[in-house]
Amino acid sequence: MEEIQLVHIGDCRVTGDPDTILETCLGSCVGVAIYDAVRHIGGMCHILLPDGPAEKKQTHPAAYATTAIPFLLNAFEELGGERKTATTAIAGGASIMTKNTGTDLKIGQRNLLAVMEGLRQADVKVSYQHVAGNLGRVMRLYMRNGQIHVRTSRMPTSEEAGRQIDEQWNANTLRTSILQNAEDLKPSSNVAIRALQLTNGEDTNISELEQLILQDQVLAANMLKEANSAYYGLSRQVHNLSQAVAYLGMRTFKKIVMDTCLADIYDRRITTYDMEEGAFFYHSVTCARISEAIAKVTGCTEPETAYLAGLLHDIGKIVIERYGMDMFTQVTSRVLLKNESFVQAEKDVFGLDHAAIGQYIAHNWQLPAELEEAIAFHHEPENMNTISPLPCIIHVADHICNIAGIGLSNDSMTNGLSQSAITALDLDERAIEDILATVPRIIHTHL
Ligand SMILES: [Fe+2]
Ligand SMILES: [Fe+2]
Numbered sequence: 399m400e401e402i403q404l405v406h407i408g409d410c411r412v413t414g415d416p417d418t419i420l421e422t423c424l425g426s427c428v429g430v431a432i433y434d435a436v437r438h439i440g441g442m443c444h445i446l447l448p449d450g451p452a453e454k455k456q457t458h459p460a461a462y463a464t465t466a467i468p469f470l471l472n473a474f475e476e477l478g479g480e481r482k483t484a485t486t487a488i489a490g491g492a493s494i495m496t497k498n499t500g501t502d503l504k505i506g507q508r509n510l511l512a513v514m515e516g517l518r519q520a521d522v523k524v525s526y527q528h529v530a531g532n533l534g535r536v537m538r539l540y541m542r543n544g545q546i547h548v549r550t551s552r553m554p555t556s557e558e559a560g561r562q563i564d565e566q567w568n569a570n571t572l573r574t575s576i577l578q579n580a581e582d583l584k585p586s587s588n589v590a591i592r593a594l595q596l597t598n599g600e601d602t603n604i605s606e607l608e609q610l611i612l613q614d615q616v617l618a619a620n621m622l623k624e625a626n627s628a629y630y631g632l633s634r635q636v637h638n639l640s641q642a643v644a645y646l647g648m649r650t651f652k653k654i655v656m657d658t659c660l661a662d663i664y665d666r667r668i669t670t671y672d673m674e675e676g677a678f679f680y681h682s683v684t685c686a687r688i689s690e691a692i693a694k695v696t697g698c699t700e701p702e703t704a705y706l707a708g709l710l711h712d713i714g715k716i717v718i719e720r721y722g723m724d725m726f727t728q729v730t731s732r733v734l735l736k737n738e739s740f741v742q743a744e745k746d747v748f749g750l751d752h753a754a755i756g757q758y759i760a761h762n763w764q765l766p767a768e769l770e771e772a773i774a775f776h777h778e779p780e781n782m783n784t785i786s787p788l789p790c791i792i793h794v795a796d797h798i799c800n801i802a803g804i805g806l807s808n809d810s811m812t813n814g815l816s817q818s819a820i821t822a823l824d825l826d827e828r829a830i831e832d833i834l835a836t837v838p839r840i841i842h843t844h845l
Pocket of ligand 1: 649711712776777
């Protein structure tokens with residue numbers, strides 16, 4: 399029975415097990431796969447940046463092209479692989495365009511150049527490449543026969559789209575129905591929304607929050623399971639919520655409340671946006687963690703508020719998945735044929751985009767206005783009357799997820815990075831790369 403082993407951001411895996419399929423998801427990152435067909439040894443790495451500081455290259459050698467190539471080849475040869483006769487493939491390196499200026503951040507391009515140079519220096523020939531452009535990719539290496547498969551996000555062919563596009567489309571008829579459907583979107587527990595309201599802000603009454611969660615045994619049990627997971631690295635098991643608060647601290651406890659409250663509506667396949675099972679939750683939680691990190695670095699927003707906004711930013715997609723599936727080819731057709739951004743195509747088809755649907759949900763759940771605003775403008779922070787930092791933080795964190803291939807969807811690379819958001823947060827390309835470099839740590843280690 400074949401089993402998929404994920405190669406996470408900045409990771410490297412080598413194996414001789416024929417039942418393994420190595421898989422990695424890529425935005426502007428570059429994946430390298432190598433396979434020795436004689437000895438049936440293979441390996442894959444997920445490269446995040448061309449180069450980085452010495453201490454980071456030591457802790458995450460596979461994250462940087464300069465160290466990743468020798469690291470992968472050493473591990474491959476230690477297991478018995480032979481580089482001279484191996485098949486080598488590269489994939490990824492997609493562009494991230496900024497909206498206003500239309501310029502490319504060039505992380506993908508620079509990654510590709512660094513990887514090609516690294517392979518040339520190591521005397522390894524590239525047999526197959528599937529690179530550049532503006533789509534996310536999933537690369538697989540089947541260890542059974544060495545087959546390398548790269549797929550981009552599923553979109554209709556231009557022929558299909560040509561037949562499907564409807565110029566007479568009336569989006570206003572759908573808008574009302576979509577919003578009615580959004581009203582029904584709630585976590586399975588009534589306690590969860592109240593708990594989400596209580597987590598926001600610094601002055602949370604933690605014992606009130608604990609008492610509330612205890613009213614829902616499933617929620618409480620799931621919280622304890624999460625608190626005891628390897629991610630939080632507790633040296634001893636916690637058996638009740640008070641212990642969880644004591645050992646993890648109030649801030650972490652609140653983040654576990656947020657994750658757990660949304661887990662039941664987030665953990666499903668989002669076929670409209672071509673997201674595999676679990677990808678939506680992974681994207682949301684990672685965006686939350688990166689948003690929290692940016693809030694800490696910039697100091698312009700409460701980190702917990704940024705976390706919750708990051709967690710909720712794409713919640714409107716769930717309504718489109720539940721209600722808009724039949725009409726969704728109209729969205730992809732417009733992206734493909736009219737070269738529209740996904741958010742513009744959503745507005746044309748549904749009368750509003752997933753960001754506006756998400757804002758409506760946050761309003762219904764009586765979450766604070768700043769969260770509503772962050773969700774509403776997470777793709778178009780430049781459209782705010784007065785630009786405020788939280789939507790900009792979520793916007794940048796979302797793009798960092800896309801660059802790294804975290805929870806890829808078919809709209810990942812088409813919505814454009816807002817120069818206004820970068821300027822408002824006083825960031826530059828270098829600062830974005832610095833945040834990107836922290837992603838492997840953010841994903842694997844509780845800070
Ligand atoms: Fe979004
Ligand atoms: Fe997103």
